[in-house]
Amino acid sequence: MPLPTRWRLLVTPADDGDRNMAIDHALLDRAAHTDEAVFRIYAWAHPTLSLGMHEKARLEPDAAATRGIAVVRRPTGGRALLHHREVTYSVTAPARDASLRESYDAINAILLDALTRLGVPAAPAERRGRPLAPDGAACFAEPNVGELVVDGRKLVGSAQRRDEHAFLQHGSILLADDQGLVAALRGTTAPPPAATLTQALRRDVDFDEVRDALIAALEHAVGPVSTLAVGELAPAIARHVATYRDPRWTFRR
Template identity: 40%
Template sequence: MPLPGAADNVLRTPCRLIIDPAASGAWNMAVDEVLFDWTGQTGRACLRFYRWDQPTLSLGYFQTYELRRGHQPSAGCPVVRRLTGGGAILHDRELTYSLALPSTHPLAKKRLALYEAVHQTLAEVLAEWRVEASLHPAGDPCPAGAQPFLCFHRRSPGDVVAGGVKVAGSAQRRSATAVLQHGSVLLDRSRCAPDVPGLADLAGPGIDDRALIGPWLRRLADRLAFAWYEEPLSEAEQAAASKLVETKYDNPLRTRHRGRAGAIH
């Protein structure tokens, strides 16, 4: 069966597609960084979908580690630090994506437009399940004072909101040659973050990662003019990711003190 967006690829840009099985937080973040580098080196786009093999708390790059002690439901979960900013995310019953674009792409330097391109297509897919979702408006001012610890307790322009609940959010990282945007779609409530609802609370249990990916790929292909081609990690990329796990993402010093154990682009 051809991939969505592959049939009429004459006017489309090829985009590498990876759909990975569940893995550890350290591995997932390492692979995102490897693909971010790959896009910067090759000038080619890459989209990856993945899951997590156990409930995991990811901290935004600039968050203070000590804040995680105030979130008791996730106290027993492993912690990883992302290469993007924003609030902490409890990754459990969700679908996660990462999209890397070369700096030459028209959306690479348009922060909000890139959020909107990805999130609007997700909202359109959710409408197929009769979930009325919209994007949080850019003109809505952020509340004064400290931001909540968890990303899904915050509201940022472009977030996907349904029934007053944030169900998807993303963050970005830029280098001179590429931009990485990765984000989470909450499929269901996690016992490790019980006060954060998911799509199952709005539409029942019918929306899962397998049901979501196909329709989302079709809409993303149309919106971004991409033609998907599947290409898993090479042996060299797997080795590079393993090295990053060892030196950075599974390194307690780096997790607790951002940037002290290996630089991020």
């Protein structure tokens, strides 16, 4: 597997969007100075619209606030999605150990193993023409090549950011489909329904079940992993959270 041999696991409770992104950014900082990868599993305290780093906001702050939806801009690229009934993962690791494609494929293998353990027949999407533009339709409207789909519909949306020292990949595994709200917030046409675990398995699926499948798949791939305490990241989180709370970052055009 073209990723570090030393892994840590971080499972964090549901949190606000700005802290969730600050934690991921702190983990990216950490990866640049260690030889460890960290697999994080987390949820969101409130429904939160996240925007890709290079995406135009294309909505006013009040449009989301009146619906009880928070807005945050991610440190990774990609397109807008709504975090609500889902499980979110992130992987941070030194960049020297694998190319973008190698690391993406290796992480996909862990995700696919977890989905198989749940009984979900997912597969990587094939290319359907030109790559999707950052300001195109919402994230779950159409899969990019390599993203995980069920019956051609995206189930897991992932994005990766890397520099010469480290990379961060994170993504969302949908329990249920709330993605139509992205179009409602922007006044655009609603996309086709996304794939969800509830729909694929024809039963309710909760966070704990997916968390356990992800941990089992990770340990099957890399062996036993030790846990990381979020408190170890406190100074870096405090440094980054101000950026993710700043409307000038979130709503930049």
